[in-house]
Amino acid sequence: MAERLELPDGDWQRVSPRLVVSEYVSTVVSTAVFAIVVTVGMLLFWPPLVWLYIPVGVIALIALVIIPRRVRSIGYRLRDDDLLFRRGILYQRFVAVPYGRMQLVDINRGPLSRMLNLSELKFVTAAASTGVTIPGLREADAETLRDRLVALAETRRAGL
Numbered sequence: 001m002a003e004r005l006e007l008p009d010g011d012w013q014r015v016s017p018r019l020v021v022s023e024y025v026s027t028v029v030s031t032a033v034f035a036i037v038v039t040v041g042m043l044l045f046w047p048p049l050v051w052l053y054i055p056v057g058v059i060a061l062i063a064l065v066i067i068p069r070r071v072r073s074i075g076y077r078l079r080d081d082d083l084l085f086r087r088g089i090l091y092q093r094f095v096a097v098p099y100g101r102m103q104l105v106d107i108n109r110g111p112l113s114r115m116l117n118l119s120e121l122k123f124v125t126a127a128a129s130t131g132v133t134i135p136g137l138r139e140a141d142a143e144t145l146r147d148r149l150v151a152l153a154e155t156r157r158a159g160l
Contacts, residue, residue, distance in 0.1 A: 012075035012086070018116045019074075019136030023067045025112060031060040076134055081156075083123070083149065085132045095132050100156030101125045105146045109139070121145060 038052045070089055077084045082098045104124035113119060119142035121134045137145065 012077050015071060015074045015134065015136030016118055016138050017071070018118055019071045020068050022112055022116055022118060022136070023071060024064065027060060027063050027067065031056060071136065074134070074136065085134060097123050097125060097132055098156070099149065099152040101127075102149060102153040105149050105153070107142050107146055123149075
């Protein structure tokens with residue numbers, strides 16, 4: 001019988017706290033765009049759609065309150081044979097990505113991320129369901145981690 005994977009409690013690497021700022025900006029911008037669409041809808045159609053502001057405001061407020069905790073839930077850990085990634089508060093996701101299965105390690109930086117000196121590290125494997133993205137890494141940390149993972153992946157694939 002196979003042993004159960006025990007998830008370690010300590011030694012998790014966390015993402016940058018600046019990711020909270022990025023998430024706040026994204027939430028505020030999304031809410032503002034929706035409010036503009038509703039306002040235009042009210043001007044073009046009758047009866048007014050004022051009641052739509054209430055649920056949107058409540059959802060945006062809940063999202064703003066949850067963002068810091070959600071960012072703190074994101075972490076990764078380098079183990080001997082794989083990278084373990086976690087995220088989520090209510091629905092937690094744990095993914096183990098074996099180094100030998102990594103085909104591509106990609107760094108992405110959007111305009112807001114560049115302003116905050118953040119990057120997103122994406123791993124591509126043969127299985128589509130194991131795509132992992134670690135958001136909110138400092139640029140230098142993302143580049144160092146990418147180089148280390150590529151080196152680990154090369155050594156693991158050589159043994160196949």
